[in-house]
Amino acid sequence: MPKDKDPSDRTAHGPRHVAIIMDGNGRWAQARGRPRLFGHHAGARRVREVVEACPDLGVEYLTIFAFSTENWKRTQVEVAGLMSLFRRYIARETRALHARGVCVRFIGDRVRLDAKLIELMDTLEEQTRGNTGVHLTIALNYGGRDEVARATRRLAQDVADGKLRPEDVDVETLPRYLDTRVLPDPDLVIRTSGEARISNFLLWQSAYAEYEFIDTLWPDFTADELARLCRSYGARDRRFGSVKT
Structure with missing residues (x-):
């Protein structure tokens, strides 16, 4: 997919690309006296409703933050449970996603992921x-700084190999080496759970994104709330550094 050359060219009616930091699963579960993994399972089920809502809202691209490079710091029990959840989710949802015409891709560093999970990811991408x-x-073992570092290494290697001249490197060059190189940049980034930080998510790509930080915990996030946020986005005056004349 071609990337947008100028963010000001995007439609003013609603976001074409929505990115979501799906936060609050653990707190949602703990508030119900359940283990954190119970919340992660509830959050995984919420993804389907949000994906299904996108076409009617004019959202062509949806990017979700499933597991960050920093999430390895959680307990071994929680990390192992999340990896098991990812395997089950992909195996269970592959047929349904394909039937709905969804095109799935993963971004992030796969080095630390287990072979079975990688196989399932590859299969889902290939089938859709x-x-x-x-x-x-789906951003899985993803971190914005890690992505930029990996992209920079690839770019530097191309310079060393004579495929790219240093003087030709500009702001249009690095995006061609990012995990998201075939995607347009996000128009709207949503973070659930009341936290007001971006947590190393799509750092380069979100330079001109609009942000919504909402109190709703991810397992309680609904298609109606997504629709409300998309309408709010459409009402914003997006000048991209210019002024109205």
């Missing part, structure tokens, strides 16, 4: 590659 519905991107 030609679909033309919602483009669902």
Whole structure:
């Protein structure tokens, strides 16, 4: 997919690309006296409703933050439970995602992921590659700084190999080496759970994104709330550094 050359060219009616930091699963579970993994399972079920809501809202691209490079610091029990959840989710949802015409891709560093999970990810990407519905991107073992570092290494190698001249490197060059190189930049970034930080998510890509920090915990997030946020986005005056004349 071609990337937008100028963010000001995007439609003013609603976001084409929505990115979501799905936060609050653990707190949602603990408030109910349940283990944190119970909340992660509830959050995984919420993804389907949000994906299904996107076409009617004009959202062509949806990117969700499933597991960050920093999440390895959690307890071994929680990390192992999350990896098991990812495997089960992909195996269970592959047929349904394909039937709905969803095109799925994963971003992030796969080095630390287990072989079975990587196999499932590859299969899901391959089976849905030609679909033309919602483009669902799942950030798994992803960190914005890590992504930029990996991209910079690849760019530096191309310079060393003579494939790229240093003087030709500009702001249009690095995005071609990012995990998201085939995606347009996000228009709207949503973070649930009341936290007001971006947590190393899509650092380069979100330079001109609008942000919504909402109190709703992710397992309680609904298609109606997504619709409300998309309407709010459409009402914003987005000048991208310019002024109205």
